[in-house]
Amino acid sequence: MIELFVLLVILLILILPIQLAAQAIGARNTGVFMCLLALIVAALIQKAVSVFLPQIAFYHPLINPLVSLFLSAFAYMLVLNTSYGKAILIALLQIALTLLILFIIGLLGLGLGASL
Numbered sequence: 001m002i003e004l005f006v007l008l009v010i011l012l013i014l015i016l017p018i019q020l021a022a023q024a025i026g027a028r029n030t031g032v033f034m035c036l037l038a039l040i041v042a043a044l045i046q047k048a049v050s051v052f053l054p055q056i057a058f059y060h061p062l063i064n065p066l067v068s069l070f071l072s073a074f075a076y077m078l079v080l081n082t083s084y085g086k087a088i089l090i091a092l093l094q095i096a097l098t099l100l101i102l103f104i105i106g107l108l109g110l111g112l113g114a115s116l
Contacts, residue, residue: 013105014039017097018076021090028081035080042075069095 018035046068069091077087 011036013098013101017094017101018090020097021093022076022080022082024093025082025086025089027076027086027090029079038076038079041079042072045071045075 015032015035018038019030019032022030022035049067049071069088072094073084073087073091076082076090077084080087080090082090
């Protein structure tokens with residue numbers, strides 16, 4: 001039962017910021033499953049780029065987050081059916097909202113490390 005709760009919290013931390021950002025920016029597809037699909041596609045694209053271009057992460061560790069931002073925005077553009085400019089804003093808002101959610105969880109003392 002605790003494992004299910006942990007899984008739901010992790011999904012909430014991952015999907016809710018994308019969904020809120022997509023709704024705020026005005027993307028066409030803002031459902032939970034579309035946001036989950038956008039997250040999966042972004043992860044697959046980033047993995048493919050890191051496999052085919054490993055020197056980006058190895059030689060340029062400061063450029064890697066920027067590349068990830070633009071690749072995530074590309075995935076969000078495809079899946080959430082929006083423009084690339086709006087997708088970049090969705091990616092930036094997702095980062096900010098994820099940090100805010102994690103900060104609130106930390107303030108409330110709801111760390112999940114003790115339950116594992």
